[in-house]
Amino acid sequence: MRFDATEVEIAVPARRLPAVRMAGFRQRAPVRRDIGMIAHPAVTLLIDLSQDASLSFDVNGAARRGSVVVGLLPGELHATGLARVDCLQIRLEPVAAAAVLGPAAELTGAVVALDEIWGAEAVRVEDRLRAATSWDDRFALAAELVTRRAAARRVDPEVAHAWRRTLGARGRLRVAGLADEVGWSRQRLWSRFRAQLGITPKHAARLIRFDHAAHLLAAGHPPAGVAAEGGYTDQSHLHREVLAFTGLSPAGVAAAPWLSFDDVAWP
Known part of the structure; x- marks a missing residue:
């Protein structure tokens, strides 16, 4: 629908x-x-x-x-x-x-x-x-x-920076690199990020990457191309991640009605 x-x-x-x-x-x-x-x-x-x-x-x-x-x-x-x-x-x-x-x-x-x-x-x-x-x-x-x-x-500036960088890179950054950028250890960034934002930096990256892929699928892009553009290792990796987040296949996400007005509501 x-x-x-x-x-x-x-x-x-x-x-x-x-x-x-x-x-x-x-x-x-x-x-x-x-x-x-x-x-x-x-x-x-x-x-x-x-x-x-x-x-x-x-x-x-x-x-x-x-x-x-x-x-x-x-x-x-x-x-x-x-x-x-x-x-x-x-x-x-x-x-x-x-x-x-x-x-x-x-x-x-x-x-x-x-x-x-x-x-x-x-x-x-x-x-x-x-x-x-x-x-x-x-x-x-x-x-x-x-x-x-x-x-x-406010959240810690270091946590806010890590989120913005991850979002801007569409989830394609390593946590160790983010920790170096803010001058924290990987463990400290992981702990503070999770305590303040509710998910780990790695899970945040997965969610951001999935969101980008879901919108590409809804726009009619084929799964193989979405996997390549989204930073997934292959189409099977994309399928597993989509299933983990939604319980649907990539084709099911492409038809999801909630995404059909996103380009209008969130330009």
Whole structure:
């Protein structure tokens, strides 16, 4: 199942914050839609702005409704719109997530209700965003919220540097080289990175590399070419990594509906 402009309205902000990406989604017709979500190298806030909390999630067989935070590597996750859905999606790179939400390590592998993290503020945030008259106003409110919360804490500059370098290189860097760049031992970088971002540098590189490969597959590139461009040893290596992250084959990822609007939502 693929999406087109007649089914889902997508809005994006004119300006973006560092390490933060936002998009607004409005399902035009009140129909049930089941979407298998693909892992991204980001912690994701899905803020349900529908009037009747229409968004629901199935997380490894457990149901959740309303606004959630999707941590890194959440496992099998399906989102379902039971009626007309308005949703603000905020993707936070792990460095930003650790500042905005607290240590990202606590979110790895988890899907958590937003009010479990923000308490009563989650309801106030939803109400303010729902009352806004345009997506531009919603983006401005969300940007103010993220900026304010991010000012309260920071990750180590060395960890932030290692993340940015890994992301920029699409996962094709060695941990020893990153440790040399920041002047730490390999063991110290490994430990601090995992404690603050929730995954090891090596696993972060795998996730970033997979994300690039998944988008190439969704764009119609053949698996053999994706394996070569993505830095995999061969097509079988790509297949094993895609299966490990999604439970799908490369062909299954290429058809994943969650990726079909990524180029529009996250240009």
